[in-house]
Amino acid sequence: MTLFGYRVPMMASLLVWCVVWEIVGRLDLIFLLPPFSDVLAAAFNLVQTSSWQSATVTTLRAFATGMALSIVIGVPLGVLMGRVKIADDLLGMWVNIFSSAPLSAIVPVLMILFGFGEKTIVAAVFLFAIWIIVLDTRAGVRHISPSLIEMARSYGASRPALYTKIILWAALPEILAGIRLGLIRGVKGVVIGQLLVAIVGYGALFETFSRNFRMAEFWALTIILFAFALLIAELIERAEAKVEYYAGARQ
Amino acid sequence: MGATALRNGPSPVPAPIDSIVEVRGISKTYGNVEALRGIDLDFPRGKLTSLLGPSGCGKTTLLKIIAGLIRADGGTVAINGKRVSAPGPERAFVFQDFALMPWATVTRNVAFGLELRGTNKAEREETARRYIAEVGLAGFEDKYPHELSGGMRQRVGLARALSVDADVLLLDEPFSAVDEQNRRKFQEDLIRLRTNQNKTFIFVTHSIEEAVYISDRIVLLSPRPGRVSQIIEPEIDRSGDPERIHRDRHYLDTVDEIWQGLKQYVE
Numbered sequence: 207m208t209l210f211g212y213r214v215p216m217m218a219s220l221l222v223w224c225v226v227w228e229i230v231g232r233l234d235l236i237f238l239l240p241p242f243s244d245v246l247a248a249a250f251n252l253v254q255t256s257s258w259q260s261a262t263v264t265t266l267r268a269f270a271t272g273m274a275l276s277i278v279i280g281v282p283l284g285v286l287m288g289r290v291k292i293a294d295d296l297l298g299m300w301v302n303i304f305s306s307a308p309l310s311a312i313v314p315v316l317m318i319l320f321g322f323g324e325k326t327i328v329a330a331v332f333l334f335a336i337w338i339i340v341l342d343t344r345a346g347v348r349h350i351s352p353s354l355i356e357m358a359r360s361y362g363a364s365r366p367a368l369y370t371k372i373i374l375w376a377a378l379p380e381i382l383a384g385i386r387l388g389l390i391r392g393v394k395g396v397v398i399g400q401l402l403v404a405i406v407g408y409g410a411l412f413e414t415f416s417r418n419f420r421m422a423e424f425w426a427l428t429i430i431l432f433a434f435a436l437l438i439a440e441l442i443e444r445a446e447a448k449v450e451y452y453a454g455a456r457q
Numbered sequence: 458m459g460a461t462a463l464r465n466g467p468s469p470v471p472a473p474i475d476s477i478v479e480v481r482g483i484s485k486t487y488g489n490v491e492a493l494r495g496i497d498l499d500f501p502r503g504k505l506t507s508l509l510g511p512s513g514c515g516k517t518t519l520l521k522i523i524a525g526l527i528r529a530d531g532g533t534v535a536i537n538g539k540r541v542s543a544p545g546p547e548r549a550f551v552f553q554d555f556a557l558m559p560w561a562t563v564t565r566n567v568a569f570g571l572e573l574r575g576t577n578k579a580e581r582e583e584t585a586r587r588y589i590a591e592v593g594l595a596g597f598e599d600k601y602p603h604e605l606s607g608g609m610r611q612r613v614g615l616a617r618a619l620s621v622d623a624d625v626l627l628l629d630e631p632f633s634a635v636d637e638q639n640r641r642k643f644q645e646d647l648i649r650l651r652t653n654q655n656k657t658f659i660f661v662t663h664s665i666e667e668a669v670y671i672s673d674r675i676v677l678l679s680p681r682p683g684r685v686s687q688i689i690e691p692e693i694d695r696s697g698d699p700e701r702i703h704r705d706r707h708y709l710d711t712v713d714e715i716w717q718g719l720k721q722y723v724e
Contacts, residue, residue, distance in 0.1 A: 357556035
């Protein structure tokens with residue numbers, strides 16, 4: 207973006223919107239929208255409370271567990287579907303359905319299965335994140351040049367060596383892209399799960415703030431969550447950039 | 458014919474003394490396309506034999522059957538008298554599209570065959586360095602494939618095949634993805650390499666000039682179904698300057714002769 211011939215950095219537009227928020231908030235048009243400075247102050251206070259800290263620990267733990275599970279199960283499943291036609295025929299339909307289905311509708315069922323606790327949240331993260339990881343891994347494995355596999359075979363690669371030394375590496379750019387998208391979906395999963403269960407972590411906080419019309423804190427929590435989601439997406443993107451050079455180099 | 462020794466017909470060729478690869482009655486069908494029918498061939502030890510023919514004659518299929526990468530429908534392949542049906546350490550393959558690992562350095566790519574065999578790191582890197590120098594890539598050990606030109610990438614592929622110390626090198630149109638200048642240079646290097654390395658080369662190409670230029674023996678395959686139509690042994694002196702071969706009378710005669718034979722398959 208350029209303004210009067212000057213290059214304006216990307217963050218500047220964010221600043222403009224903060225100013226707009228501040229002005230609208232100060233005009234006191236809708237009580238749902240307190241001034242941005244109030245939100246910032248609320249955020250500053252919020253992070254010092256023990257309720258926020260323990261909610262964050264709970265949320266992060268559920269998120270990390272759910273993500274770890276979906277990566278550990280999703281990547282091998284995607285590799286399997288990419289390599290074995292029968293597995294692809296059997297599972298392909300379901301993976302595609304789940305990856306585009308409105309999964310929020312299933313969360314109440316998870317509550318019945320796993321109870322009103324952290325297990326449900328972990329299951330929600332897992333359910334939101336895994337499908338795109340499976341699909342991207344599968345696409346990456348499908349993309350591997352057949353001659354690279356023939357090369358490994360002709361030089362005597364055992365089956366495990368073929369997978370660990372060739373297939374996983376050759377599909378790595380797609381696997382990482384899948385994990386990045388999975389992380390973003392996982393954030394949705396953790397928030398929706400907690401909101402529906404409403405007595406765990408951020409869900410409990412959101413519930414408290416909105417029920418008591420503590421809008422500044424409500425927004426502060428939302429912003430913290432958004433910032434967190436953007437941050438992890440950014441981190442994975444950096445890792446992706448490191449393997450990008452060979453995503454294009456493969457034919 | 459004078460300059461060349463000719464043997465005609467698809468009938469079994471009298472076995473030359475000391476053949477390292479013996480192909481007997483190999484046939485292969487893809488769906489309802491018969492790619493190869495009853496191939497009998499012997500590849501003499503220490504020689505460079507080219508499989509030459511128009512596209513669709515099954516030359517790459519035959520090479521991959523010898524490599525153990527494709528299973529034949531019938532017939533046998535024997536290396537050093539032993540029947541084989543899977544890849545083995547006595548054969549090394551050079552791929553048309555190089556088949557390098559883009560995430561690995563030149564050294565690791567060259568050493569990959571040894572890595573799969575469990576050779577320890579120091580030893581295999583030492584061997585790799587020697588062959589990287591042998592193919593003229595000294596100084597590029599730590600580069601990645603995407604930093605190299607097509608010609609250099611294929612040199613990496615060749616060094617990888619040399620480093621496993623196989624008796625037979627199988628080359629599948631190795632220069633077809635390399636630009637013309639590099640190809641000429643590469644062909645000259647291959648002639649030089651053959652005199653240094655005591656190995657048997659089986660070389661697939663669709664270029665008549667290339668086949669005549671580098672081969673001790675040329676197997677002409679006819680298409681649909683692929684069959685041996687002729688075996689030619691160009692008697693060209695390759696001891697001197699490789700540049701001179703292109704103007705050699707025997708070279709030019711042989712190229713012309715093969716072209717006359719292949720013409721009928723070109724629409």
